[in-house]
Amino acid sequence: MYVIIVYDVSVERVSKVCNFLRCFLAWVQNSVFEGELTDSQFLRVESGLKEIIDENVDSVRIYILRTSDAVKIKTIGVEKAQLGTII
């Protein structure tokens, strides 16, 4: 599945969430990650996020799409994402 994760969490947990998501997905801009995940990876992301955030205060939204073909992404302004596997 292709996921887009957007988070709005308290300052002291922002970097924790960011570093955690970096292990799985590509950073596209502040507080936004996206990329391809398998079912099991998705479960690990979900449970990992639950452990980090305070569910009474913080909010994480996950947009789940069946494949990357199902989404069309357009950027206006600066493209901050570092995608691609050729460095």
Place this chain on the structure above:
Amino acid sequence: MKVNYYILRNGKLLRKENTVYFVFAKDESQPQPFSAEVDGEEVEVETENLSEKPEYERRILPIEQINSIFGIGRVSITSGVISFLAKQKIPVHFFGYYGHYESTLYPHESLLSGEMHIRQAAYYLDRMKRLKLARKFVEGAAKNILRNLEYYQNEGKNLNEEIITIKNHIANLDQYNDVSELMAIEGTIRNIYYGTFSKILKETFQFEGRTKHPPENPINAMISFGNSLLYGVTINAIYHTQLDQTISFLHEPSERRFSLSLDISEIFKPFLVDRTIFKLVNKDVITENDFVKELNGCLLNKSGKEKFVRDFDERLKTTIKHRELGRNVSYERLIYLECLKLCKEFLSLKPYEPFVIWW
């Protein structure tokens, strides 16, 4: 699906925040970005905070998505990242200045099987069985070459003569009773095939036979580079099976090299490497400017390598509906499936038939 990362720049892999960072100097002309001279002595720059310094750039590789890393530029690694990648079972392949395969940072084998090991070795020791497999590898390679030629025959190139000769060679494979003879015939087929390159490719690039160590002209440079990449990809595939990397059948197994990969990649070269070259040249993607001519050879430069890797990687990710499995598999996966077919042969479950392009 996990992906391969290809690093063309010079830089350093670090372990940070439980994932892998690749840090490189923004200004490529700096010869050694990670050491500085202090009081006339060379000192390693503190790598811990390197990614925050303004003169360096970083890329973060999500550890969970890495299948393997191809270090084509000069990639340094730290001990932290070695143990981390080993734990995550990610091989790192290194390529030399001339674009040749140099070595692999190989994580410890996790799929061990004593039975498979013994059976694979038994196939090597049994002369007839070894011969049978070697013949299959040559047959697979030759048939895939044939498919390439037939494709260009349909495109209007006159390759009739070569096609008939190669077909004859394939029909006569059974009469050779020695692996070295098979190697020789494999070489003959390849020479006929390389002879057709001048007809298939645009005139801008001259090709007069295969030269290596170092390659003499652009086409040879691309063949060498492509074969090295394929070699790495095949090592990845074998790593995910119980097969032993060192016991090979067509190529003589020798010390300190993963020779089974040479056997298997033989089958896939026409399909993955040569077609990449045909496309890049005939569609004018790659030009004279993508090569550097040196005293005694010719090499791809950075932009050339990038173009080649881009197309090669796209090809690996292309999917095709598999007839037997009934689902889509990527071309890279086909190499893995090939290894599984070998496993089945060793366990006497199903006779091995080499992969031939079926579409």
